[in-house]
Amino acid sequence: MSQQDGPLFFVGIDWAAAEHAVCVLDHTGKKTAAFTIDHTAAGFTRLAARLSGLGPAERIPVAIERPDGRLVDALLEAAHPVLPVKPTAIKTWREAEVLSGAKSDPGDAHVIADYLRVRIHRLRPAAPLSSHTKALRAVVRTRSELVEARIAASNQLAALLDAHWPGAKVIFANIESAIALAFLTRYPTAASAASLTEKRLAAFCTKQGYSGKKPAAVLLTRLRSAPAGTLDPVVSQGIQDAVLAQVGMLTALNTGIKALDRSIAEKMDTHPDGEVFQSFPRAGTINAAQILTEWGDSRAAFDHPDAIAALAGITPVTKASGKQRGVSFRWACNKRLRLAITTFAANSRHSSPWAADIYNRARASGKDHPHTTRILARAWIRVIWRCWQNHTPYDPALHGGAQHQVTQPTAA
Template identity: 25%
Template structure:
């Protein structure tokens, strides 16, 4: 016999609940029935054997099929989640901050242990399932795309750290080189340093040698004559051995940064290949044009490049599939947090976000302001109202997310001359507090 709940989803009449307090070495699990009566509480070692034993123990305690067991866990990813989802259990995740509030119902004193947390997870899922996020199996291609986008981001952060260290060493003894760039350590600048790692040698470089280096790196914003003039500026007096030590330090850093730059190129190539595969794999309805596919629609938006597109698809695939504008603006930090109490009212920036998605949306809105007249007009209006740079960009991002969801609903690509309206008939709104 089956019944229909408020969510309009069918499920077995008899259902069971479990809470998993995961750990690096031991996972604590508690199982209860729909009335909250405990069926068992046990810990399992992390590993293939332990996770298989965990799943078998839950099935043995409940005597039910996996789809009748609802399991709560704090994280929406990882080996525990993947192992249980693979076996067909119904999984839900909850934010650790929310779990901390639920814990107060069971322990007003604030005491905490793994067994109690498993109890809190299981019982809170039983009574407040709407507060948990149901987890669904993710397309393997999305998993790969997510991993490569994260790899590319992490490599970029590693490159930035090394570049900052090189910049610090150049600032110590050779600041003339830093005047030639816009604050970044570029490959052509490192090639110039390798030709002349100390100011005395740099002052003797020929203009033709520098011109050839600039041509090889396709640099046109600075001329060989300008570089010669900068390199022949008076050097900073240094204590004996200081220049030599700085040069040795930079050589080591260059040896680390060059492989990372090659790896970033490889990661970007992998991202591009998977985006193309994603596009070719998308199934369309009969008679639907290629331009109507989701990836093509998102690509058509101003400011959406390879990195932004990959991050949107990898970090917010479920919200995009549901065309859920409100979920997107919350996950990306565009939606504010309003706190009201009596006459008091505070509007704060949202901090509980997907950081990678927030960074991608921020970058997207920054580029859109340059490319899209309507985004630019929205930005200027917010700045004129006294909002700061970041707040104005969040306003632009809010409009872009609404436009993206409306385009996905209508399956139309971006047209700067069209004012899209959502299914409710409302024009894209960009007002946020």
């Protein structure tokens, strides 16, 4: 790219919660401007006005240590190329360039701008997302956070019951299930369930609409065969308060997750790429949405499936020096996308003979399950990318590799 059509200036922004430091360098590295803006609408407007005075927005790239957020959205909407940079990369660059070790917000903004100026050809611009994808991403990521919170709350409740009433933890399969929480609401302590009989437990299960296959007699045996719970009345009152608080938290989390599940289903039905991502074997709705929101919908940003594979951390990293050469796990990646795509890949082998064949051959060569799953995920990324680029749902009949698996036994 020539200087005539290349970047005019390079902008580095040191992001903070309330105030952002901004540094502008020209193509020689000379500082053109340095100022701060508040994290407010007025601050964003001031930034846009200062940058617009330098030239066309598309020729003024901006580097920032965040891939998303309202500041990033404002810069993208103003047509600036936004290039997210990793804090660890900036830290290493600062240590090499600032020999004194001095550090400040304006200094960091200068380091980021200089990093952008020197390495812009190695950085990937942030791809603007459509409104459909932004809405879906907000719901999907919030759901993931609630699921993590539910796991933590379940573990806390399990630890509480282990210490004071082990039977209540094992009577039902899942401690966060509706029936288990209803049981703990009715019987929060061992003392409150001291007179529980098989008949009463059966009536309770019927009232709660329990759909498990275990009869009341089996459930009661589980409850009574566990170590005895605390019966001290003073301690029991404290346990009751603690258990009910945990039950209330889990009930609220379950309600929120179910509401977000419905929202995700609705948004996937209206998303332009929803049908494509839901068409793959065992993708379902939630997992397909998780992949779609992290994958994005900017086709120009990913002109080859290997770019997606690297973003997801599926491709390994090769390190070579002299006669030594090693291949290692890729840590720097979009971890949400990696989890989503590997979860899908692991499930797909149960419905797709093509996926099962790739998985089985990799396992037979001595690779463990996580490595094998990443190999299968990389193969699926090539297929998903082609369907995504063509706006075409997956059809096994048109998938050459899948058709080979179908026809091979007949040919043999």
